[in-house]
Amino acid sequence: MSFFRQNIAIDLGTSTILVGVEKKGIVIKAPSMVAVKNGTDNVLAIGDDAVVLLGRTPGDVSIIRPIQNGVISSYTVTKRMLEYFMDKAVRNPLKRIVKPDVIICIPSKTTGVEKRAVEKACRDAGAGRIFLIEEPLAAAVGAGVDISKPAGNLIVDVGGGTTDIAVISYEGIISSRSVKVAGDVFDDVIKNYIKKKYGILIGDRTAETVKIEAGCMFKNSRKDSVTIQGSELQSGLPKEVTITSDELVEPLVDACLPILDAVKEVLEETPPELAADIFGRGIILTGGGCLIEGFDALLRTVSGIDATVADDAQKCVVKGCLKILNEMPEAQKNEISRV
Numbered sequence: 067m068s069f070f071r072q073n074i075a076i077d078l079g080t081s082t083i084l085v086g087v088e089k090k091g092i093v094i095k096a097p098s099m100v101a102v103k104n105g106t107d108n109v110l111a112i113g114d115d116a117v118v119l120l121g122r123t124p125g126d127v128s129i130i131r132p133i134q135n136g137v138i139s140s141y142t143v144t145k146r147m148l149e150y151f152m153d154k155a156v157r158n159p160l161k162r163i164v165k166p167d168v169i170i171c172i173p174s175k176t177t178g179v180e181k182r183a184v185e186k187a188c189r190d191a192g193a194g195r196i197f198l199i200e201e202p203l204a205a206a207v208g209a210g211v212d213i214s215k216p217a218g219n220l221i222v223d224v225g226g227g228t229t230d231i232a233v234i235s236y237e238g239i240i241s242s243r244s245v246k247v248a249g250d251v252f253d254d255v256i257k258n259y260i261k262k263k264y265g266i267l268i269g270d271r272t273a274e275t276v277k278i279e280a281g282c283m284f285k286n287s288r289k290d291s292v293t294i295q296g297s298e299l300q301s302g303l304p305k306e307v308t309i310t311s312d313e314l315v316e317p318l319v320d321a322c323l324p325i326l327d328a329v330k331e332v333l334e335e336t337p338p339e340l341a342a343d344i345f346g347r348g349i350i351l352t353g354g355g356c357l358i359e360g361f362d363a364l365l366r367t368v369s370g371i372d373a374t375v376a377d378d379a380q381k382c383v384v385k386g387c388l389k390i391l392n393e394m395p396e397a398q399k400n401e402i403s404r405v
Contacts, residue, residue: 075169076188079136080131082380145190172200176200203234205221208376209350220347223356229355233336267298282360283322288359288360294307315360326364329369352379
């Protein structure tokens with residue numbers, strides 16, 4: 067029956083969920099958001115359908131993110147979300163009989179309790195054999211790094227809720243840090259900056275738009291601007307303002323300091339031979355949060371090591387997960403699933 071079993075890879079992010087399927091590639095990229103009726107487990111909308119409702123619902127409906135800082139905050143809602151996206155990704159009539167193999171990524175400092183919660187939610191959502199992998203390892207594979215060699219590679223994976231920094235060599239993590247500063251924090255920083263400087267309140271979607279269209283972390287590396295609308299604090303009336311890239315540099319760099327400190331700490335713990343490898347190879351940036359203009363230049367300046375944004379950075383983790391699962395021998399799958 068294993069012939070009919072499909073491989074599914076899931077990047078269960080705080081902001082975005084990506085799902086890859088064997089022989090099909092990445093088939094789903096959607097917001098990790100769910101609309102629920104307050105005080106109940108009644109799910110009204112998931113993914114893009116939930117985003118449409120953001121800021122437009124009555125008081126008895128909430129739009130929530132069941133994944134917070136890379137771990138499950140609401141088990142029931144996470145299970146429903148996984149079930150929804152797995153059913154959407156695999157339309158095999160036999161999937162109820164021959165349940166798919168699922169590989170799912172987790173932050174590098176996830177606890178045993180958090181791991182078991184992910185496994186249980188995934189199993190209850192319809193998975194068969196479940197495999198967990200730390201995000202930096204999956205990101206490295208997805209970025210094209212051969213992690214089987216005894217050579218040092220420094221991965222900085224900037225997601226929505228967490229940033230994972232890890233030195234990888236010989237299929238293992240040598241040293242790592244997981245920092246709860248990532249894309250969502252950058253959005254909050256932009257919201258607070260606009261509130262403080264212009265006296266305007268904006269929502270999460272507007273903040274993300276500003277980040278994408280004008281966000282910058284290195285002086286003079288971007289000269290864009292974006293015009294947005296929000297509610298004026300004093301009058302409550304709509305007001306329009308234009309935000310430039312230059313004015314966002316300082317608040318975004320300040321927010322990024324914990325990531326820069328964590329990179330330094332990981333490098334300090336790295337053995338000299340691997341540190342020499344990293345100096346020659348450079349730092350590899352993955353995840354959607356690293357796509358802010360100037361992030362690589364900032365890291366390069368602070369660390370003194372070259373930094374490169376991986377191709378298709380946001381999809382590196384799910385690509386790596388799918389590659390690892392597809393290449394895993396059946397005997398190894400059986401052995402892992404028995405543990």
